[in-house]
Amino acid sequence: MPTTNDSAAIFSRVAELKQKLQETAAERDQIGGTAFKERQLIRDSGLLKLFLPEAFGGAAQSWPVVLGTIREIASVDSSLAHIYGFQHLILATIQLFGTPRQTERLFAETGQNNLFWGNALNPLDERTLLTQTAGRLFVNGRKSFCSGARDSDRLLISALDDKGRLIVAAVPSNRKGIILNDDWDNIGQRQTDSGSVEFNQVELFEDEILRTPGPLGSIFASLRPLIAQLTLSNIYLGIAQGALQEAIEFTRTKGRPWFASRVKHVGDDPYILHRLGELSSEIRAAEALTDLAAANLQAAWKRGDDLTNEERGKLALDVAATKVISSRVGLEVSSKLFDITGARATARTLNLDRYWRNVRVHSLHDPVDYKLRDLGDWLLNQNWPKPSFYS
Known part of the structure; x- marks a missing residue:
C-alpha cells in the first residue's frame, strides 16, 4: 500500500491495522511464536516507511507522529508494536551512526523493497566477535533479545572487534551463517521473536559497518x-x-x-x-x-x-x-x-x-x-x- 504523508490518513490506516490485530491478539498471545500473517499486514499497511524521507518513498513523519502510531498499535498488540517500533528505531540508528552515503543506500533499499528490519544489536551481550582473516571480516557468536529478527529482511547487528570496540553493521537477514532461532518463550511480549541469533563465520563487508560517526560517536x-x-x-x-x-x-x-x-x-x-x-x-x-x-x-x-x-x-x-x-x-x-x-x-x-x-x-x-x-x-x-x- 502506498505511503501517505497526511497524518489523518496515517492514523486512519493505523486504526484499520489495529482492528485486524485486535481480532486475534488474545489468541496469538497464548500461542506465541512468529506472527507471520500479522507482520505481513504491517508490511502491506505502508507504515514501515513512515519515518523515511519522501525521496525514498516514505512519509517523512515527525517523531510525535511515529511514536503515536506505535502507541496506538500497542494498545491492542504490544508485541507487534514492539517489532514495528524497532523498525523506526533501526532506521534512525542507520542515519545517526552511518555516513550519508550509507543512509541513502539503505533508505533507498528499504523504501523500494518495503524492507522489515530486525534487531540483533544488544550491546550488553558480548558473545559476538568480529575477526579478520586474510583481509576479510567475519562475525562469530550469539546474540540474545533479538526482537523482530525472524521474518525480517535486514538485521542491525553488533560485535566486538579485536580491540574491544563495539562495531554496528547492517546486513541481510538471510546471509550465509546467520541462524535466526525460534527460542523466545517468555511470559510476555510473546510474539516479538526476541530470541537469539547465531553467527557462524558470517562475512561482513566494510561498507556495511556504520563507522561515521559510529555508535554514540557524536552528540547527535x-x-x-x-x-x-x-x-x-x-x-x-x-x-x-x-x-x-x-x-x-x-x-x-x-x-x-x-x-x-x-x-x-x-x-x-x-x-x-x-x-x-x-x-x-x-x-x-x-x-x-x-x-x-x-x-x-x-x-x-x-x-x-x-x-x-x-x-x-x-x-x-x-x-x-x-x-x-x-x-x-x-x-x-x-x-x-x-x-x-x-x-x-x-x-x-x-x-x-x-x-x-x-x-x-x-x-x-x-x-x-x-x-x-x-x-x-x-x-x-x-x-x-x-x-x-x-x-
Whole structure:
C-alpha cells in the first residue's frame, strides 16, 4: 500500500491495522511464536516507511507522529508494536551512526523493497566477535533479545572487534551463517521473536559497518538511546490504554454491581467509578509527559549536528521521567483492571492478564531505578545523564 504523508490518513490506516490485530491478539498471545500473517499486514499497511524521507518513498513523519502510531498499535498488540517500533528505531540508528552515503543506500533499499528490519544489536551481550582473516571480516557468536529478527529482511547487528570496540553493521537477514532461532518463550511480549541469533563465520563487508560517526560517536548520534527509551515508553502507555479500554468494555457488557453497593446498575457502583477515574487520571498524566518528550525529541532531531550537550541532557531527563512514569502506569493499570472487572474477568479465554505480563516483561528492558538515579543526580549535583545505549 502506498505511503501517505497526511497524518489523518496515517492514523486512519493505523486504526484499520489495529482492528485486524485486535481480532486475534488474545489468541496469538497464548500461542506465541512468529506472527507471520500479522507482520505481513504491517508490511502491506505502508507504515514501515513512515519515518523515511519522501525521496525514498516514505512519509517523512515527525517523531510525535511515529511514536503515536506505535502507541496506538500497542494498545491492542504490544508485541507487534514492539517489532514495528524497532523498525523506526533501526532506521534512525542507520542515519545517526552511518555516513550519508550509507543512509541513502539503505533508505533507498528499504523504501523500494518495503524492507522489515530486525534487531540483533544488544550491546550488553558480548558473545559476538568480529575477526579478520586474510583481509576479510567475519562475525562469530550469539546474540540474545533479538526482537523482530525472524521474518525480517535486514538485521542491525553488533560485535566486538579485536580491540574491544563495539562495531554496528547492517546486513541481510538471510546471509550465509546467520541462524535466526525460534527460542523466545517468555511470559510476555510473546510474539516479538526476541530470541537469539547465531553467527557462524558470517562475512561482513566494510561498507556495511556504520563507522561515521559510529555508535554514540557524536552528540547527535547519542539521540539513539533516547529514541529507544521513548519508543518503549509509548509501548507501556499503549498497554495501559488498551488495558483500561478492556476494563471499560467488559464492565459495560458483562459487569455487575457488588451487592453491598445497593445499586442496580454497574455504572452506578461508586467504587468502580472511583477506580476508573483513578486509572484514567494516571493515564492522562502519562500521556501529557510522553507527548511533551516526543515534541522535545523532534526539536532535538531538527538540530542535527548543532545539538548541544545541554539540549541533549534536558531531553534525556524528559525521557527518563517518561520511562519511569509510563512503566509504573502500565503496571498499575494492567493489574488494577481486575479490581474493576471482578473475578469473572480472570477467565483464561479472555486472557486479560496479557496486558500485565507484556508490560512486566518489557519494562525489565533496563531498570527504571537507574532513570530515577539520573533524575536525582541532576537535581542534587547538576549532572546530565551520561550517554550510553540505555540513557
